[in-house]
Amino acid sequence: MKGTPLIFERSVPGKEGFRLYAPDVPGVNLSETIGGGLLRQNLDLPEVSEVDVVRHYTKLSKMNFGVDDGFYPLGSCTMKYNPKINEEITAYPAFTELHPYAPEELAQGTLRFMYEMQRFLCEITGMDYFTLQPAAGAHGELTGILIIKKFLEAAGQKRSRIIVPDSSHGTNPATAKESGFEIVKVKSGMNGLVDLEELKKNVDENVAALMLTNPNTLGLFEKDIPEISHILHEKGALLYYDGANLNAIMGIARPGDMGFDVVHVNLHKTFSTPHGGGGPGAGPVGVKAFLRDFLPKPIVEKEGDTYFLDYNMPRSIGRVKAFYGNIGVVLKAYAYIRSLGARGLREVSEMAVLNANYLKKKIQDLFEVPVDTICKHEFVVSAGNWKKKNGVRALDIAKRLLDYGFHPPTIYFPLIVEEALMMEPTETEGKEALDAFADSLMRICDEAQENPDLMQNTPHHMPVKRVDEVKAAREMKLKAGQL
Ligand SMILES: *Cc1c(COP(=O)(O)O)cnc(C)c1O
Numbered sequence: 001m002k003g004t005p006l007i008f009e010r011s012v013p014g015k016e017g018f019r020l021y022a023p024d025v026p027g028v029n030l031s032e033t034i035g036g037g038l039l040r041q042n043l044d045l046p047e048v049s050e051v052d053v054v055r056h057y058t059k060l061s062k063m064n065f066g067v068d069d070g071f072y073p074l075g076s077c078t079m080k081y082n083p084k085i086n087e088e089i090t091a092y093p094a095f096t097e098l099h100p101y102a103p104e105e106l107a108q109g110t111l112r113f114m115y116e117m118q119r120f121l122c123e124i125t126g127m128d129y130f131t132l133q134p135a136a137g138a139h140g141e142l143t144g145i146l147i148i149k150k151f152l153e154a155a156g157q158k159r160s161r162i163i164v165p166d167s168s169h170g171t172n173p174a175t176a177k178e179s180g181f182e183i184v185k186v187k188s189g190m191n192g193l194v195d196l197e198e199l200k201k202n203v204d205e206n207v208a209a210l211m212l213t214n215p216n217t218l219g220l221f222e223k224d225i226p227e228i229s230h231i232l233h234e235k236g237a238l239l240y241y242d243g244a245n246l247n248a249i250m251g252i253a254r255p256g257d258m259g260f261d262v263v264h265v266n267l268h269k270t271f272s273t274p275h276g277g278g279g280p281g282a283g284p285v286g287v288k289a290f291l292r293d294f295l296p297k298p299i300v301e302k303e304g305d306t307y308f309l310d311y312n313m314p315r316s317i318g319r320v321k322a323f324y325g326n327i328g329v330v331l332k333a334y335a336y337i338r339s340l341g342a343r344g345l346r347e348v349s350e351m352a353v354l355n356a357n358y359l360k361k362k363i364q365d366l367f368e369v370p371v372d373t374i375c376k377h378e379f380v381v382s383a384g385n386w387k388k389k390n391g392v393r394a395l396d397i398a399k400r401l402l403d404y405g406f407h408p409p410t411i412y413f414p415l416i417v418e419e420a421l422m423m424e425p426t427e428t429e430g431k432e433a434l435d436a437f438a439d440s441l442m443r444i445c446d447e448a449q450e451n452p453d454l455m456q457n458t459p460h461h462m463p464v465k466r467v468d469e470v471k472a473a474r475e476m477k478l479k480a481g482q483l
Contacts, residue, residue, distance in 0.1 A: 010052055014047060064277075066274070067081050067274070070433075072407040076413065077276070078244075078270060079426065082273060085335060089335045090332050090335065104308050114132055121284055124265075125254055126255060127263055129289065132282065132300075132327075133284075133319065134283040135281060137281070139283050143283075144240055145162070148262060154315060160208070161182045162208055163186055163199070165194050168213065169217060175211070192216070200231055203235050210228070212228070217413070218370070218375075219422075219424075220376065221376055229258060239260045240263075242264065243265040244269055248376035249376070251347075252346060252349055262288075266282075267333040268282060282326045295317070296317055296320045297311050298310050347427075352427040355426065356375050356377050356423070356425055357374060360423075368382040380420050383421055390452040395412075398411045399459045410422040
């Protein structure tokens with residue numbers, strides 16, 4: 001990032017951001033008041049003025065790319081546009097200034113939207129009870145699998161394995177491992193769906209659950225889900241729904257009706273909320289009635305007209321998040337659901353699927369298409385043809401898109417597709433944006449054909465060029481002198 005100094009490099013010794021008036025009360029010696037060496041010394045913070053700070057971060061923010069800048073087809077992440085009304089409602093002081101320890105009788109409004117949100121999510125997913133606590137999808141997975149684990153223990157069953165398809169998101173096997181299970185991977189069939197024969201071979205009395213995303217990460221609906229559910233349940237195993245792709249089926253199909261016992265929903269994907277760059281998100285978890293007692297406590301309940309926090313859950317897995325979850329994100333999602341209504345949510349999914357199929361049709365001839373059928377809200381193509389022909393890779397094409405003003409699609413995921421480019425346009429894009437993206441992709445493929453060397457060091461016109469992404473993530477340089 002040459003040319004943009006770190007905030008530490010802007011530091012001028014003695015410069016102050018804010019200066020208080022001299023106090024008119026006697027001073028206190030802090031190092032005596034705060035004993036035991038707890039008072040931090042030599043913080044080594046940058047010494048800058050307020051305007052230095054504002055300009056520095058404003059400049060950096062302009063080097064970033066968000067959905068408010070342009071098209072952001074990052075498959076699996078559902079980077080839809082977030083209506084600003086959600087932000088406005090979430091910023092009401094009645095919500096932002098409520099203390100988490102406020103007595104329930106003074107927090108009825110907040111408890112009400114939490115309760116209603118639990119009910120809405122039950123209605124949308126076909127589950128019976130929800131917790132709003134988990135902070136993200138991956139956290140929801142952990143919560144859900146711990147619920148399954150505790151349920152099985154309570155039933156006196158020792159089951160040590162969790163099955164995930166080979167197309168699954170990395171957080172699925174990671175969750176299974178962290179929760180103390182062995183992971184069994186099942187291969188997908190040629191049609192990109194779970195292979196039923198492979199599944200049957202792997203399901204026995206030792207399997208605790210199958211974790212499944214539907215539609216899956218190829219953007220394909222697992223149409224054999226009733227059969228899959230039967231195979232699992234017949235052996236006493238449970239079915240876990242990774243709800244990251246719920247944006248494809250809202251108001252049309254419900255995981256609860258498909259036979260899933262536990263689900264998580266990524267509110268920051270399906271129900272707007274800006275995300276990327278680390279959050280915050282929310283990953284509420286829903287269960288069928290027989291698992292209610294194991295949910296994290298408290299959940300919000302209602303008696304007459306009064307809302308209250310139910311802590312009376314002796315079999316609960318315990319709390320998974322401070323207080324009640326990322327309530328601001330839940331409130332944004334609540335505002336989103338209320339403003340769209342049931343019919344609007346269904347239309348979201350219909351438009352998301354239509355947009356994906358329109359884009360797929362426009363660009364599929366440029367690439368290899370691993371499974372060529374109608375897709376749901378996203379689809380995967382392979383740049384394997386370009387790699388073979390002239391050494392241009394999915395990464396090169398993705399980075400070149402930045403030069404054309406687009407956020408790249410997801411690449412190299414799912415792992416079962418070589419040189420994968422995974423595109424999810426979402427419902428919030430108009431035809432013009434999809435056409436412009438497709439046109440740019442065509443021009444990039446022309447470039448790849450005529451001048452493959454040009455593609456080696458893409459992007460060419462961004463403030464940050466090609467970086468070593470592993471090194472950038474593992475060896476972060478945050479202080480002056482490290483660059
Ligand atoms: C995003 C995603 C997750 C993880 O969700 P986070 O909210 O990012 O923790 C899990 N599974 C799939 C399929 C996803 O796309």
